[in-house]
Amino acid sequence: MEELDTGKPRIKMYNDENGNFKGDALVVYFRPESVKLAIDCLDETDFRLGPRNPDGPMRVQEADFSYKRDKDVEPKATMTAKEKQKLKERGERLNKKLSDWGDDEAEQTLKAIKAAEEAKRHVIMKHMFTLKELEEDPLASIEIADDIRSECSKIGDVVKVVVWDGEADGVVTVRFVSTADARRCVKIMNGRYFGGNTILAYIWDGDEKFKKYNPRRDAEGKMVNPLDAEIEENERLERYGDWLESGANQKTDKNQETANDKTAKEETAEEETDKSQETGTN
Secondary structure, three states: OEOOOOOOEOEEEEEOOOOOEEEEEEEOOOOHHHHHHHHHHHOOEOOOOOOOOOOOOEOOOOOOOHHHHOOOOOOOOOOOHHHHHHHHHHHHHHHHHHHHOOHHHHHHHHHHHHHHHHHOOEEEEEOOOOHHHHHHOOOHHHHHHHHHHHHHOOOOOEEEEEEOOOOOOOOEEEEEOOHHHHHHHHHHHOOOEEOOEEOEEEEOOOOOOEEEOOOOOOOOOEEEOHHHHHHHHHHHHHHHHHHHHHHHHHHHHHHHHHHHHHHHHHHHHHHHHHHHHHHHHO
């Protein structure tokens, strides 16, 4: 929302008794729905990229003015006709902006917000293995994933662990249920030793892609992001399940055909036996 006289965003920064910024601010929005959206997108996030704030992530919550109602405050001055006209024009201008914001733009924005929120649950860890280790032991990637899942599960609930076996930097991604657990994992794992190497851990930015190797697909690997990798894995499992069901159905059909053939043969044998008996009687 904008200030009535200056047109600047309505943002108030709070200072202490010495005039130094306390780290608290108030942002006023035009629509109530924007408050909830701001909380969903910004709460428990870092205000700036780069080194972590030692005081922790930013907290965003709805303002509480109940304490003001308990105080004796002077009544505000009555607005002049000119101020009322400015207020009306500002409201019309903001409403026009909202009406010009189409459904496609809103959907794209919400999709981007959701993707950014999902990325915060992913922890990237590098130097977890070498390609030589994976070449020498076909089961190494499974063992590495199990070890990392076991260790990270001590921090929080883990959804998925992916070993990017096409990455020379030994990349592993861990997806947590909670963004807070993902940040805690970075704090605990970054700088630790794993297999004689120093771990580099950080939160996924949502854009970085890694190489997943599949010898049946190509010899170079395929660059994908962690979310796409999970989608591919789910699709692969669905195809495998369909294949199993299809194979089971085919086996059942084949068994039924065999049973039918056996029944037909038995019926033929019985008919031949009956004919033989009739001939012997005659």
